[in-house]
Amino acid sequence: MNRVLICDSLLRRNETESFLKKLITGDEKWITYDKNVRKRSWSKAGQASQTVAKPGLTRNKVMLCVWWDWKGIIHYELLPPGRTIDPELYCEQLMTVKLRESGRN
Numbered sequence: 430m431n432r433v434l435i436c437d438s439l440l441r442r443n444e445t446e447s448f449l450k451k452l453i454t455g456d457e458k459w460i461t462y463d464k465n466v467r468k469r470s471w472s473k474a475g476q477a478s479q480t481v482a483k484p485g486l487t488r489n490k491v492m493l494c495v496w497w498d499w500k501g502i503i504h505y506e507l508l509p510p511g512r513t514i515d516p517e518l519y520c521e522q523l524m525t526v527k528l529r530e531s532g533r534n
Contacts, residue, residue, distance in 0.1 A: 453503065453526060455496040457514055462489055496526045503529050 443449045492508040504526050512518075 450499050453496060453498045453530065455494065455522070455526070457492055457494050459490050460493050462491070494522060496522065498530075500533075503533075 439449075489510055491510055492513060494504075494506045494508065494514070495502060496504040504522065506522065508514075508518075
């Protein structure tokens, strides 16, 4: 069977069984952000102060975890810098998603 036939059969099955609305999925993605912290310089009265970029600005990477169903996002979480998914965190997120889902139904 090819993918188109499988997808078609699943869509037809969903018309009678509505199983697609029961699916929850999640994904993780490394994202980068710029932490642009700037400081102001002193100036004389009547003069506009200049904004100076803080030296050593770097791009930071954090992991974004997102869980969703057919209605939309159920749970998302930005992990602290350097933290990745491990079995304990994955189980915590599953429990959070389960609790939120039970509250939505």
